[in-house]
Amino acid sequence: MKIAIVGTxxxxxxxxxxxxxxxxxVFCVDVNTEKIENLKKGIIPIYEPxxxxxxxxxxxxxxxxxTTDLTECLxxxxxxxxxxxxxxxxxxxxxxxxVLEVARTVGRNMKKHILVVTKSTVPVGTAKxxxxxxxxxxxxxxxxxxxxxxxxxxxxxEGAAISDFxxxxxxxxxxxxxRAEELMTRLYRPFLLNNxxxxxxxxxxxxxxxxxxxxxxxTRISFMNDIANLCEIIGADVNMVxxxxxxxxxxxxxxxxxxxxxxxxxxPKDVKALINTAKQNNYxxxxxxxxxxxxxxxxxxxxxxxxxxxxxxxxxxxxxxxGLAFKPxxxxxxxxxxxxxxxxxxxxxxxxYAYDPVAVEESKRRIGDVIHYAKDIYDxxxxxxxxxxxxxxxxxxxxxxxxxxxxxxxxxxxxGRNIYDIKEMEENGFIxxxxxx
Ligand SMILES: NC(=O)C1=CN([C@@H]2O[C@H](COP(=O)(O)OP(=O)(O)OC[C@H]3O[C@@H](n4cnc5c(N)ncnc54)[C@H](O)[C@@H]3O)[C@@H](O)[C@H]2O)C=CC1
Ligand SMILES: O=C(O)[C@H]1O[C@H](OP(=O)(O)OP(=O)(O)OC[C@H]2O[C@@H](n3ccc(=O)[nH]c3=O)[C@H](O)[C@@H]2O)[C@H](O)[C@@H](O)[C@@H]1O
Numbered sequence: 001m002k003i004a005i006v007g008t009x010x011x012x013x014x015x016x017x018x019x020x021x022x023x024x025x026v027f028c029v030d031v032n033t034e035k036i037e038n039l040k041k042g043i044i045p046i047y048e049p050x051x052x053x054x055x056x057x058x059x060x061x062x063x064x065x066x067t068t069d070l071t072e073c074l075x076x077x078x079x080x081x082x083x084x085x086x087x088x089x090x091x092x093x094x095x096x097x098x099v100l101e102v103a104r105t106v107g108r109n110m111k112k113h114i115l116v117v118t119k120s121t122v123p124v125g126t127a128k129x130x131x132x133x134x135x136x137x138x139x140x141x142x143x144x145x146x147x148x149x150x151x152x153x154x155x156x157x158e159g160a161a162i163s164d165f166x167x168x169x170x171x172x173x174x175x176x177x178x179r180a181e182e183l184m185t186r187l188y189r190p191f192l193l194n195n196x197x198x199x200x201x202x203x204x205x206x207x208x209x210x211x212x213x214x215x216x217x218x219t220r221i222s223f224m225n226d227i228a229n230l231c232e233i234i235g236a237d238v239n240m241v242x243x244x245x246x247x248x249x250x251x252x253x254x255x256x257x258x259x260x261x262x263x264x265x266x267x268p269k270d271v272k273a274l275i276n277t278a279k280q281n282n283y284x285x286x287x288x289x290x291x292x293x294x295x296x297x298x299x300x301x302x303x304x305x306x307x308x309x310x311x312x313x314x315x316x317x318x319x320x321x322x323g324l325a326f327k328p329x330x331x332x333x334x335x336x337x338x339x340x341x342x343x344x345x346x347x348x349x350x351x352x353y354a355y356d357p358v359a360v361e362e363s364k365r366r367i368g369d370v371i372h373y374a375k376d377i378y379d380x381x382x383x384x385x386x387x388x389x390x391x392x393x394x395x396x397x398x399x400x401x402x403x404x405x406x407x408x409x410x411x412x413x414x415x416g417r418n419i420y421d422i423k424e425m426e427e428n429g430f431i432x433x434x435x436x437x
């Protein structure tokens with residue numbers, strides 16, 4: 001089968017490459033000329049483990065092609081996935097301009113039946129708008145061509161995108177016709193040969209499932225951060241509490257890690273969008289409002305701990321930061337807790353020395369040289385008054401504490417991800433603060 005993926009970002013590039021890996025012939029389309037020219041040369045625009053090799057392999061096999069012109073492949077493909085961005089509008093609702101632009105391009109140029117599948121995260125009702133936009137363009141042309149729309153939200157996580165896509169827990173598909181169901185079954189069967197886990201449903205339910213999943217995961221994180229903050233006040237240890245509750249099958253042990261708040265391109269955006277959808281329908285999402293509030297405050301927690309340690313006097317302090325990306329195994333810094341922390345540190349008159357294994361270029365693009373970039377974890381802590389652990393990259397887990405103690409001006413460590421052992425840190429002579437203990 002031949003398919004097109006429109007939007008070659010995190011989701012589009014991974015989706016296209018994984019479908020090609022299963023033998024599908026894929027055209028990846030993007031309006032960003034530089035991105036497409038680079039991809040044609042095999043240069044991958046994002047850091048995602050395993051992606052580069054897979055792109056090259058499928059490019060060489062001729063199954064994966066890149067273009068800026070959708071009309072080049074529109075006559076050949078049976079299915080078109082739209083995976084363009086849906087950034088938050090000013091009021092927090094999802095901005096659908098790119099999604100509808102793709103729909104209009106399809107309507108203006110299609111010559112035969114096509115199934116248009118929205119993979120982007122979009123509010124309930126979007127498939128209807130996509131259908132209407134395509135139909136309006138067909139009407140303008142005065143032609144009658146059948147087409148289907150479907151919803152297939154994506155659940156991959158950055159940093160684990162390939163394995164999430166290749167072996168998904170489930171695939172959710174909203175359809176309105178048997179033809180669409182049959183096409184989607186053909187596409188996903190190779191991924192789920194022995195245990196077919198495609199859940200077919202109506203389109204609005206599929207659209208809603210995506211927001212409900214992200215909102216539920218964000219809720220777990222804010223809930224645990226709230227519990228952690230209380231643990232700290234009353235003398236309990238959130239790590240123990242996490243183990244204690246996570247071993248209950250009904251709760252499960254994933255996504256229960258307290259920290260300095262969730263970031264990334266999706267949880268913050270999707271929680272806002274769902275609150276907004278509810279508001280537009282005169283329903284208050286009380287739980288999600290609290291989830292957001294807890295998360296916003298949590299991003300400042302490490303800064304407040306630092307402020308408390310130095311009795312509010314941070315002017316001229318030299319602070320080391322380990323980790324800039326919003327989570328490990330990615331260079332993505334969208335809504336990263338590091339950005340909130342850096343802003344506060346600079347406003348308080350600190351000098352910041354940061355290190356991240358892959359996100360330095362992205363940080364320079366976003367905030368430029370307002371901070372110093374260290375060449376490794378040891379370089380970052382030279383003469384530092386405090387070390388703040390922001391992203392739990394594996395390479396930060398077992399540093400040489402004796403070397404670090406010699407390099408730092410003050411042996412103060414603030415761990416925003418609870419990766420170090422309190423006893424060991426104290427034995428090594430550090431003043432150690434973490435979350436929820
Ligand atoms: N990043 C993630 O981990 C996940 C994202 N999502 C959702 O998937 C969607 C895409 O997200 P990302 O891949 O992160 O976005 P992204 O910003 O990385 O990529 C979007 C791409 O679409 C392109 N584009 C915009 N308008 C276009 C048009 N008219 N024609 C062709 N290309 C166009 C842009 O140039 C860009 O390369 C969003 O709705 C997001 O919420 C869903 C699951 C996971
Ligand atoms: O819609 C999306 O874009 C995606 O959003 C998240 O994936 P992602 O944002 O890539 O990363 P996560 O691993 O979910 O982490 C999100 C944030 O939560 C934080 N987090 C995660 C887990 C946890 O226990 N505690 C915690 O603070 C992470 O540090 C990170 O800042 C979801 O996990 C994916 O299923 C979804 O497809």
